[in-house]
Amino acid sequence: MSETPHIVSDVMTRTVVAVGRDAPFKEIVRTMEHWQVSAMPVLDGEGRVIGVVSEADLLPKEEFRDSDPAPVEQRRRLSDIVKAGAVTAGELMSTPAVTVHSDTTLAQAARIMAVRHVKRLPVVDDLGMLQGIVSRADLLKVFLRPDEDIEEEVRRTVVSYLFPALSHAIHVNVHEGVVTLRGDVHDTSLVSVAVRLIRAVEGVVGVEPHLTGNHAREKEEGL
Numbered sequence: 001m002s003e004t005p006h007i008v009s010d011v012m013t014r015t016v017v018a019v020g021r022d023a024p025f026k027e028i029v030r031t032m033e034h035w036q037v038s039a040m041p042v043l044d045g046e047g048r049v050i051g052v053v054s055e056a057d058l059l060p061k062e063e064f065r066d067s068d069p070a071p072v073e074q075r076r077r078l079s080d081i082v083k084a085g086a087v088t089a090g091e092l093m094s095t096p097a098v099t100v101h102s103d104t105t106l107a108q109a110a111r112i113m114a115v116r117h118v119k120r121l122p123v124v125d126d127l128g129m130l131q132g133i134v135s136r137a138d139l140l141k142v143f144l145r146p147d148e149d150i151e152e153e154v155r156r157t158v159v160s161y162l163f164p165a166l167s168h169a170i171h172v173n174v175h176e177g178v179v180t181l182r183g184d185v186h187d188t189s190l191v192s193v194a195v196r197l198i199r200a201v202e203g204v205v206g207v208e209p210h211l212t213g214n215h216a217r218e219k220e221e222g223l
Helices: 025-035 055-063 078-084 106-116 136-144 147-162 190-199 214-220
Strands: 039-043 049-054 120-124 130-135 171-175 178-185 206-213
Touching: 025 039, 025 055, 039 130, 049 055, 049 120, 055 078, 106 120, 106 136, 130 136, 147 171, 147 178, 147 190, 178 190, 190 206
Parallel strands: 178 206
Antiparallel strands: 039 049, 120 130, 171 178
């Protein structure tokens, strides 16, 4: 069984389509069309990531081809107006690029994408050299993890850890990423802890805890 992918290097794409600072507008469009990508890192002469050029950076040239925005919009759209006149990747790119390192956790990468409103992140080393790229789709790969792998990890890292004496009596079932726990436990205060730990397991979609305190059952049975 493969280990849970916790960091960007586990899911990133290592073969990356990129362009240089001096790449002309039409070359950028042709490259995007050929490789079916919507954005590319822009590299300096040594291979360091200095920006990202995307379809959104290219569209102002078509949008303002026939006319400029109304005067009231010009100040708000100043950046787009400038890009409408740009002809190279260095003029078009969004800079500085929002990047991550290969050892960034998937949760951190997802948070950066959400906060910075980007769909992909170039992966760089300590010198800023391009190593790969990670996209929203790459982060979702963890949800392709087999239910059997998730079940094994939940048993090993959560159930056996929190309930070592009862781990054999707690039933774990995983279906479509939803983890269901059934059984009796000595300390029901640990149920909420178990839920939090299980939610942290890569690939888990949801948790349904059906755990009851065995002391309560013993009292009902008069034991």
